[in-house]
Amino acid sequence: MKRLLQLLFGPRANRTTAGELAAKFGLKLQGDAKKVITGVAPIADARPGQLAFYSTERNSAAFKILPIEVLKNTKASVILLQPEQINDAPAGTTLLITDSPRGNIVKILGEIYREKPRFGVSYFSHVARGVFFRKKSTVYIGQFATVERGAVIEAGVKIYPGAFIGRNVVLGANTVVCSGAHIENATIGSDCVINANAVIGKDGFGYTRQDGKNVFIPHTGRVVLGNRVSVGANTCIDRGLLTDTIIGDGTKIDNLCQIAHGVVIGKECFLASGCGLAGQAVVGDRTLLAGQVGVANGIHIGNDVEVGAKSGVFRNIPDGERWMGYPAAPGTEFFRNYAWVRKNVSNK
Secondary structure (H helix, E strand, O other): HHHHHHHHOOOOOOOOOHHHHHHHOOOOOOOOOOOEEEEEOOOOOOOEEEEOOOOOOOOOOOOOOHHHHHHHOOOOEEEEOOHHHHHOOOOOOOEOOOOHHHHHHHHHHHHHHOOOOOEEEEOOOOOOOOOOOOHHHEEEEEEOOEEEOOEEEOOEEEEEOOOOOOOEEEOOOOOEEOOOEEEEEEEEOOOOOEEEEEEOOOOOOEEEEEEEEEEEEOOOOEEOOOOOOOOOOOEEOOOOOOOEEHHHOOOOOOOOEEEEEOEEEOOOEEOOOOOOOOOOOOOOOOOOOOOOOEOOOOEEEEEEEEEOOOOOEEEOOOOOOEEEEEOOEEEEHHHHHHHHHHHHHHOO
C-alpha cells in the first residue's frame, strides 16, 4: 500500500538513463548506460529501477557516515558513489562515479524531478493594462493571480495561483512566486523563489509617539532582493522607511522569519526558521543565523559569523566569530558562564 501511495501521490520523476546523467554531469559510468531510472531514494530503501548514492564526505565533524553494509546490500539499480567504494557495490549494479556524490546528487535530483515547463496566462487571472512583459510567451500566471499596472515581468517568470504582484514591482528572469505570496514596493532579482504566503514590501513597524499617541511614519523605501534569493513560506520582509531593505545574492531565508524595515543582509547567508531582525540591522556575507535568533535594532553582524539557535543579539559581532546565548556572547564566554552557573547554582 505504501508503495502504491508513493506512485500515485509522490513526486513524478522524469524518465532518464544512467548514460544521460553521466553525459550531462560529467560522471564516469560503469555498467549499463541504458539503465532506466524511475526515481531517487535513500540507499537503504532503494528499489530496482531507482538511483541512490553513498558517500564518505563529511559536512561537519558531527556528520555520521552510513556503514558500508548499507551499500553492499542496496537494491538500487544505479548508485552514485566515490571511486574507493566501487568494489563494495553489488555485482551487476550500474555505477556513476564521482569524487563528490553529495554535490552531484543535488544536480541529479534537480534533473530527475524537474517540473515540466508551464506557460500562458490564465483566463481567471487579473493582469492590468500597463504590465510590461519582457517575453510573455515564456511566462506563467495561474488562476486568480493578480498583477497590477506598472509591474515588470522578465522572461521565464512563474506566478502561481492566488499570488499578488503590486504596482511597479520588478520580477527578474526565471523567478518563481508561489501561491498566496504578496509582493509590493519591491525589486526581485533573477532565479529567486518566493514561497507560499510570503509578504514582501509592506510597511514596517515604524511609529513615533506624539502627544501621548502612537503615530505611524510613512514608508518610502523598497525591498531589493538580489539574484538566487529564496524566501520561505509565511516570511515577511518589510519595505524600508527611508532607505531600502536589501537582501544579497544567494541568501536563503527559511519559513516564518521577520525582516524589518531598512535591514541589510549580505550575500550567501542562511537564516533559519523563526529569525527576527529589527529595523536597520546589518548582516554581513556568508553569515548563518540559526533558528529563532533575534537581532536588536541597528546591530551590525560581520561576515562569516554563526549565531546559535534562540540567541538574542544585542551587541555588534565581528567577522568570523561564533556567538550564542541570551544575551548572545562569544562561544567560549558563553560556555564559561554556563559552566560557572552549573557549578555554583545547580547543586544548591
